[in-house]
Amino acid sequence: MTDSAGTASRVADALRAQIVSGELKPGTRLSEEQVRKVHGVSRSTLREAYQRLIRERLLVHELSRGVFVRQLSREDVADLYQVRRIVECAAIRSIRSLTPSGLRRLSATISDGRAAAEESRWDAVAAASIRFHEALVALAGSDRLDTMMSGVLAEFRLAYAHMSDTRVYHAAYLGRNREIAEALRSGNIEEAATLLETYLTDSEAALLEDYPDR
Incomplete structure (x- = not known):
């Protein structure tokens, strides 16, 4: 990787992280001058970073x-849920062994979500939820699967901007995250996959209930 490509990758990673954290909301215009100043990069390098995120469906020109x-759009959200049900549930069912480090990572995301909820930091709760699902998929032990789902979940994070009540939505799923983790810790792989499948179906219905048409 050339220095320019490496720098573009770093900038893309930083912008992606801002999207996942909720700092950059859907519809936000990115000022080329401001982003270049923050990251200290050339116009060509920034445009390369933008192109990466456009290919990932996080930005649009x-x-x-x-x-x-x-x-x-509503269609985007429904399609993302379809992908998530197919991939996340299959990833859980493919688990052959559970590592202590993988379970600790899963538990940490749950603790982060609960702590953020207690402080009513709902963007942080949303980010912890994304990390929870990344940690779930990581239990399958596939780097390629991790990379694919990281992109899917980053795109999915954009859907949270249109929730009618972020507190009610996220509070309902904190406990369900814990139930899935407890099933895995007990070695009940199929139970965890079934809980996740129901979770995603219910989550889709709740999110799309008041989701605006575009």
């Missing part, structure tokens, strides 16, 4: 207007 954080 609008002619004569600039680059924006992408806004998801």
Whole structure:
């Protein structure tokens, strides 16, 4: 990887992290001048970083207007849930052994989510939820699967911007995250996969109930 490509990757990683954390909301216009100043990069390097995120469906370029954080349609959200049900549930069912480090990572995301909820930091709860699902998939032990799901979940994070009540939505799933983790710790792989499948179906219905048409 050339220095320029490495720098573009670093900038893309930083912007992606801001999207996952909720700092950059869907519809936000990214100022080229400001982003270049923050990261100390050239125009060409920034554009390379933007192109990476456009390919990941996190940003969109609008002619004569600039680059924006992408806004998801109802169809986008439904498709992402379909992908998640297929991949996440299959990933759990493919687990052959559970490592202490993998379970600790899973537990840490649950603790982070509960701590953030107690302080009513709902963007942080959302970010912890994304990390929980990344940790779930990581239990399958596939680097390629981890990379794929990291991109899917980063794109999915954009859907949270249109929730009618983030507190009610996220509070309902904190306990269900714990139930899935407890099933895994007990070695009940199929139970965990079934809990996750129901979780994702219920989550989709709740999220799309008031989701705006685009």
